[in-house]
Amino acid sequence: LLSECTPEAANHLDLRAPGFLSHFARVDLPEPDQPALVGIVESKVAFLAHKYGVRLSPAVVTEALRLHQWFTPYSGLPGKTLHLMEGLIQSRAESDHPEALLDTDDLYGRFSHDTGLPRLIIDPVAELDPAALTAFFRGHIFGQEAAIDTLVDLIVSIKAAVIRRGKPLGSLLFAGPTGVGKTEMTKVLAQFLFGGRDRMIRFDMSEYQDLPALMRLTGDDGRGEGLLTAAVRHQPFSVVLFDELEKAHPLFYDLLLQITGEGRLTSATGRVADFCSTLIIMTSNIGTATFQTGQAGFGARAPGEAEVVNHFVRAVQDHFRPELFNRLDRVLAFAPLQPEVIRQIVDREIDLIQHWERLQQRQVQLDIPPEVRVWLGEQGYHPQYGARFLQRALRSHLLSPLAEAMNQLSDTRPQVVQLQVAGEVLALHLVPREEAAAADRLGLINRITAVRRVYQQVQAGQVCLHLQNALDELQQRLERLRRKGKEEEFWREAATAQRHQRLQAITGRIDGLGDELVDLELALMARLGQWQVQAGMAGRLTLWEEHYRDLRMDLMQMAFPQYNTVTMGLYGHVDTLFLMEKAYRQVAEQMGFSLKVSYVRHDPSHDEGPYVQVPRRAQAGDQLCGLLMTGHGDMIFLLLREEAGLQERVLSSGETVLVWGHVKDLPLSAYVVPTGIHRQEFFRQEKARRTFRDQGGVVDSKYEVDVPKLRFGAFLNRYLPQRLDQAIMEHLLRK
Structure with a gap:
């Protein structure tokens, strides 16, 4: 009677x-040593190759052993x-070209198919481009650059075979608030490493x-x-996610020590x-309650990368036992999502919605203009709940009304979903595509007509007339010199000569x-019924408008060169100054400007006056x-000029603090700090032109807007570019 079993059994x-x-x-039958393994495998493979009439590259055997020893160290060899x-040889023998040489390319393809591991991970010759890998993750995860960089480093280490075997490929803890991409990152890892999001065991x-x-x-x-041991035995090549680790029973940490340390776990049945x-991922919200991102809702003071990492690493280290913390390869801190990141997620979610199978079957096309996307991003932003709050906003404002409208739709013709912001709601209309196309044709005609009328007004405006008169004067002078035979004096x-040319x-x-x-x-009027031609003309008009924007800016440059310089002073509540500084700099950078910052302190004893400029924020005293x-x-002056005046900020506590803005089209060297700016009496001389709340909401009397949910940083992002365009048009249309 013969029987066999593993030592564990x-x-x-x-x-x-x-x-x-x-x-x-x-x-006891121990695993053969390396020379014996190679000999056994080569002998058996040679027999199989001869049996099936398959030619085999000598490198295949040693490479097959390397792959199993590195990626499946638990499997019994040989x-x-x-x-x-045997499977490779049989497949080649049954293929259309059984005479072809079976080499390492075939081996890598089969091993990749069986395990899900990508070719560029298992093939030592295939190049793994860290930049391309980073771009892959950034295409799926937004606003978590530090976490992405850490994961790229881990994958590069797996590729280079510099990690210690006999344990999981990696043991990572994702820490951060809810809705910031921890679970999504785990799914993306499973997709890249093992070929599909279904390779995540959660x-x-x-x-x-x-x-x-x-x-x-x-x-x-x-x-x-x-449940755990069976899932891993069934799919050993996978990402194992332990979600919200801190909620588990304390004894689970003992199991986790065994998994992360030895890479093995025995079930009650001895298997x-x-x-x-596997790649072990643990997620946790530890440290979220005590994490401070600055004043709530302001959007301008984002914590630095090092600050985020240090906070969550300390929180994790304080919560878990030292022996478990030391088994973690990395602690990845996920920062709260900023409004601009939410805007990126809105674009991705809309793109996914547009490819819904039901929309394709019903031939329904979504028409979502940029202003609706911006509005959805604003409605879906919450500093505590991240992308989950956005998902609720999308369901409430877009998906539920869309589903209701489609359920009530009886018209079988292709439809266009038209969306527009109507106060605090999103207006949704289903329009037959033919009618929408006709409306688009009429809209294009009206658009061109309106643009032409405004353009003619610009041509008749003071700026264009002044430039034309200046050119006429130079032309007349040139003509007089030409008649006298002295034209060369003009060009000398x-x-x-340069001004004449410009x-x-x-x-x-x-x-x-x-x-x-x-x-x-x-041309559009002559080809009114030819929609394909009109579609091309819409593109031509868009291109024309780009050239027109460049022309407007060049006109302003020639007429008002002094507006290319600005100095803005902000005075008042110190913490608010720092927050506003970040907000203004972010807007300026997004528009291609760069702002340099210095600070003003009150020093009555200073020889040059009571206000001293210093390069740093503050020193002791x-x-x-x-x-x-x-x-x-x-x-840039026109971008910021209307930010002058008194601004009132309502803190989360209900306290009100003040900041006064002072904007001049002067360089810093010519700017003079207003006298008495350090005194509270200075701020009582005028009424606040703007009030913004940390909990959301901005009222601005100069801009004549009252937005109940918008936060300060998002308010600047929305309105400053608009006000710049308006200011430019006001100057160009001025008679």
């Missing part, structure tokens, strides 16, 4: 039936390698808070194979689940764009009373 049998194994003579090689640890529930993971509840080919004056060029552009617009309008932002760029 023998130990389990001895526990269940003591003395039973004493009836057998035990023979059996696992022989099984793989355990919600809030379901394992008591001992009976915990015993289900290893089968100690007497109900058969354990061993090996975790050496370098400044005059004026000729820009007036030529003014006339050329005007003629192009008239031609476009006439400083009486900081303001900051100065100076910048240079195309019409």
